[in-house]
Amino acid sequence: MAQDAEPDLRELITARRAELELQAEKLSQQLQEVREELEELAVAERVARRLAEQLRVEREAVPAQAAGQVAGRPVLLVPPRERGMDEAVLPADYQRIMDVVRRAEGPVMVKQVCAGLGMSTEPARSEAMRAKLNRLAERGWLRKLADGKFTTTL
The missing domain is CATH 1.20.5 (Single alpha-helices involved in coiled-coils or other helix-helix interfaces)
Structure with a gap:
């Protein structure tokens, strides 16, 4: 076993x-x-x-002017334009730029906007203005033409 x-x-x-x-x-x-x-x-x-x-x-x-904060959350100071949106939503300096472009008899160059605002047209100033104009164009407030000039979209 x-x-x-x-x-x-x-x-x-x-x-x-x-x-x-x-x-x-x-x-x-x-x-x-x-x-x-x-x-x-x-x-x-x-x-x-x-x-x-x-x-x-x-x-x-990103330049300090491009974004801000509301209630602790980041927001664009230059918002994308939507139908019926008024320029009053833009910061004051952008409203002045829009006014100069709107009052012009046709499309404007960067230096014309600088001059219209009583600013120097030296390269540092004009490039800063170009950045603002481009920002407005990218967000639908202005239209940038092929020759680099800007006009209102209205």
């Missing part, structure tokens, strides 16, 4: 060994999958850090 018990024990040991080897193989596969996912997450973290840094740099590069 001892001999009958011995084969049963060997079969149990063999079966258990097979189960454990199968479990070890599955665990090894899971470990490999976890390591691969960890590598992917590390890459994603690097990409997220780079994008965050790019956004930070871009935000710092």
Whole structure:
């Protein structure tokens, strides 16, 4: 009877060994999958850090006049124009620019707007004005012509 018990024990040991080897193989596969996912997450973290840094740099590069805060939330000081929107929503300096362009007999150059506002036409001033005119054009308040002149969209 001892001999009958011995084969049963060997079969149990063999079966258990097979189960454990199968479990070890599955665990090894899971470990490999976890390591691969960890590598992917590390890459994603690097990409997220780079994008965050790019956004930070871009935000710092935006002129202070381009954005403001209302109730602690960033807003555009020059909002995109929508049907029925009045120029009164624009900051005062942009309203004065719109007035100069509107009063002109035709499309205006940047230097004409500077002169109309009593500003110097030196390059630093005219480039700052060009940026404001472009911002107004990008947001639908003015129209920029192919020759670089600006006109009202009305």
